[in-house]
Amino acid sequence: MTPIKAVLFDHDGTLANSEVVHFQFWRDVLADRGVGFLEDDYRLHFTGVSELNTAIAIKTRFGLTDSVENLVAAKRAQAKQFHATQVYPLMPGVEEVLLALQGLGIRMAVVSGSARFALEANLTGLGLGQFFECIASGEEVANNKPAPDVYQQALTVMGLKADACIAVEDTASGLRAAVAAGIRTCVIPNDYSAHHDFSGASHRVENLLEFLLWFRRHCC
Incomplete structure (x- = not known):
């Protein structure tokens, strides 16, 4: 060998x-759009899934009007705000x-x-x-x-x-x-x-x- x-x-x-924090980022992105997002849903379907593929999936699942690019940008804005003061x-x-x-x-x-x-x-x-x-x-x-x-x-x-x-x-x-x-x-x-x-x-x-x-x- x-x-x-x-x-x-x-x-x-x-x-x-960090997975629970990533869930919270997406939960907040969806909450801003009037959509509820459960932690169990994230755990079962999105753990280990890239930002891009998560955005594609949630856009389809929840019928969002945002572009995939806007959803990724919104999630990254959450992450940048977090990393400004936390790890x-x-x-x-x-x-x-x-x-x-x-x-x-x-x-x-x-x-x-x-x-x-x-x-x-x-x-x-x-x-x-x-x-x-x-x-x-x-x-x-x-x-x-x-x-x-x-x-x-x-x-x-x-x-x-x-x-x-x-x-x-x-x-x-x-x-x-x-x-x-x-x-x-x-x-x-x-x-x-x-x-x-x-x-x-x-x-x-x-x-x-x-x-x-x-x-x-x-x-x-």
Whole structure:
């Protein structure tokens, strides 16, 4: 087996406990248009779905007159207001895991479907930017997750082959993207994604600290 040189982390729901905040952004966008949006609806249908595809789906579902572009812009306005003063909280074990991987000489990247401004704002605000040599954003490739483009971009930037990497994901969409790029993937389901189909994963753990234990045993 090719030695693992890098861990490619998803951001939302993997490093950052942000799914509930993303729901709140969309809830507020829809409330401004007189539409109610339930958290369970978001959890079941939109966890791990890109902004663009979420906007397309909610426009159709709720019969909105806004353009898809206006809906995405409204959601991003919510996010920019949030990031001006706040950050998404970390998932448990993030700092310990990043420090441990850094100590092992493992290269790291963030590979996310989210907008770059949000990724950079959150990682900078949390003081985590130093750990990642690459931030690959889904808005900067032709096709967002579940397509492999954003993972392929990270591999190109880092000069790595897929079999030298492990991806860490929390959603079926992210898993499909990594697998399509030829990258072995460890999934960590959370409250928003526990119902997803993770049958294509190389491994499944309950949290990041468990991932670190698995990584030390099998990838070092």
